[in-house]
Amino acid sequence: MKKWLMSISIMVLGSIAQATDVGHPEQEAKADLEAGKAKAAVCGGCHGMDGNSAIPNYPSLAGQHPNYLEKQLKEFKENKRQDPMMVGQAQTLSDQDIINVSAYFAQQELAPGVAKPEAIALGEKIFRGGNPVTGVTACAACHGPVGMGNRPAKFPRISGQKAAYTIKALKDFRAGKRKNDINSMMQGVSANMTDPEIEAVAEYSAGLAKE
Template sequence: MSFRLAGCRPAVLNAVALVVALSASVAFAQNTKAPAATKAPAAAASTTKPASAATAPAAATPTAAAAHDDNWMMSTKPGDATSGQGKAAACGACHGMDGNSTDPQYPKLAGQHEMYIAHQLHNFKSGERQNAIMLGMSTPLSDQDMRDIAAYFAGKQPLPGVADQALVERGQKLYREGDPDRGIPACMACHSIDGRGNPGAMYPQLTSQHAQYIEAKLKDFQSGTTWGHEAHAQIMPTVAKNLDPQDIAALASYIEGLHVADHGTAAASP
């Protein structure tokens, strides 16, 4: 999911100021702790296993970071859509004021799960998901801001897309059945038959998403791009590597045509 928030020059300036302030504080902290650091080699030399002592901090760091990333939303309240509407105003130029982007290079956010949107914003801010624009846009946001923005878009209805009828058969087969002989699982196993996804497992909604965006992301996954360190973030690169260009085009088109019909009936094609 790629975010690009427009009309946000003040936010960018705030982000730059924040980065400068953080850099200054880090430099100050390093200078004040310099004497203690000079004593470390002597302490290590006095131990019988200096190699273990030297590598222990490095091994502990990823674990601490992972715990932080997994639990950061525990300190926030559920998103407030009313508050989120104002905070999401800058998002409208790219993603649409109601989350239905008109430019297919930007994803529709309407109806996307609150936790998923907030988690991706957090990934942009932390650098787990690489995007220079979104790094700048997400940096000034607090964890609660992310939840509020996500709640606003989650409450919107995605506008249905249209699939290319020439690609529906192939796309539907891959989406519903996969291709076990080539190691391709059915997409609906994670994203559901109508593309609604699974918010608890952090599998995003795909319903009516732009084919151009889906195709671009599948190609990114195919090249090894990941959106985090969690287990669920490692799934798509493994799946996408087995897709050929025709598979990607068919799946992307089929997904754009996915929508939920009246009375909760899934419509597999437009």
């Protein structure tokens, strides 16, 4: 148990230290929110104009860390993260557009989510304690006790996120379809997660509220 906890600490601290791009306050200060809102109009069909998606498989962007959104858009643009629709959309954006759009969505209020009651017990167990038997790290170790993430390390906010999207993301990491996670952390964590664990933790995190 002690070795398992120590490995979690080393992995988390190492990833924070090795995150090569830990946010750009100077860029965020230059963000044009009105320009971001205008450019985000094309995003609204899938993610909602205020960043609250009405489509379960598409993530809500409201309240997400701007530097995390910048990272994802840049990696779609550079084909480091694969999705036919998002790659095409991102390639139309300039670097300044990405800063503006990310800042705009980060400023929006995320609508509260709801967890399925039957998933809460297992979801909370995995979220807070992981599964030491199979080597699954607790989600809270990186994403925080209420899922608000870690902005300097670019660990995203997952509280309130659509459960269906989180399920897809975890299964894509597990299957190796998505590989743009820092130090392959999410690929490693999801590799040992069962479908019931993935579904339960996705539901649980969807119902978490901001501190």
